[in-house]
Amino acid sequence: MWLFLWPNMLPICRLNLLKKEGLSLLYLSGGYLIDTIRKLTLPPYVDSVEWSKWHVFWVDERVVPKNHVDSNYKLAFDGFLSKVPIPPGQVSAINDALSAEGAAEDYQTGLKHLVDTGVLAKSSVTGFPKFDLMLLGMGPDGHVASLFPGHPLLEEKVKWVTHIMDSPKPPPQRITFTFPVINSSAYIAMVVCGPGEVDAVYKALGKTENPVLLPVQRVTPEEELKWFLDEVAASKLQE
Numbered sequence: 001m002w003l004f005l006w007p008n009m010l011p012i013c014r015l016n017l018l019k020k021e022g023l024s025l026l027y028l029s030g031g032y033l034i035d036t037i038r039k040l041t042l043p044p045y046v047d048s049v050e051w052s053k054w055h056v057f058w059v060d061e062r063v064v065p066k067n068h069v070d071s072n073y074k075l076a077f078d079g080f081l082s083k084v085p086i087p088p089g090q091v092s093a094i095n096d097a098l099s100a101e102g103a104a105e106d107y108q109t110g111l112k113h114l115v116d117t118g119v120l121a122k123s124s125v126t127g128f129p130k131f132d133l134m135l136l137g138m139g140p141d142g143h144v145a146s147l148f149p150g151h152p153l154l155e156e157k158v159k160w161v162t163h164i165m166d167s168p169k170p171p172p173q174r175i176t177f178t179f180p181v182i183n184s185s186a187y188i189a190m191v192v193c194g195p196g197e198v199d200a201v202y203k204a205l206g207k208t209e210n211p212v213l214l215p216v217q218r219v220t221p222e223e224e225l226k227w228f229l230d231e232v233a234a235s236k237l238q239e
């Protein structure tokens, strides 16, 4: 595991690497993360990425209309996707006309189709889809995607995408990737900034062991996990 203290460098370093490797699948969460990739929409970085190769998905999404202030799609569209030329057919938002259960099933069906047609790889280790890069944020309680501490969804072992009706963080209805899918990714960047997450960062990365693992501590991708923290989020680690 690697730890970096400069979140804005994350997309620039890693996405240039992706370009060289010819990889193109990106999985976004919501929250602060979108702020950290905004620089990619500006010169000179914007011209250094082969946007036509990109496919974009959401690790989790709130079940609200796409133009709703709580929508992770809207957050990403306003701050990032509307400013770069990724073909619209390669941006996979949820179907916001469906119920939470229906939207999760529909999203999973879409991913299965991409695996069947060879757009998405499958992990030879787990049999779940293998994503190139996931950019994850973490909440103050240590949640990732919409997988919250103590929630039964943490133990989901079969589904690729599932739904939650009682998210402790509003809005309550969401869809989310499950841990088997998250952990089948090749590379995960955990991007955490600001004062709200200081204690959760310390619990996850500090010297004291927690009796109960935070959801973020269950993140173990197949190849590499890197944390990107700003100085505030990392402040307790430096004490």
Ligand SMILES: O=C1O[C@H](COP(=O)(O)O)[C@@H](O)[C@H](O)[C@H]1O
Residues within 6 Å of the ligand: 028, 029, 030, 031, 032, 033, 060, 061, 062, 072, 136, 137, 138, 139, 140, 143, 144, 145, 146, 169
């Ligand atoms: O509700 C959510 O929270 C997490 C963390 O968000 P942040 O604002 O604390 O960075 C986010 O990663 C997730 O996608 C989102 O739905």
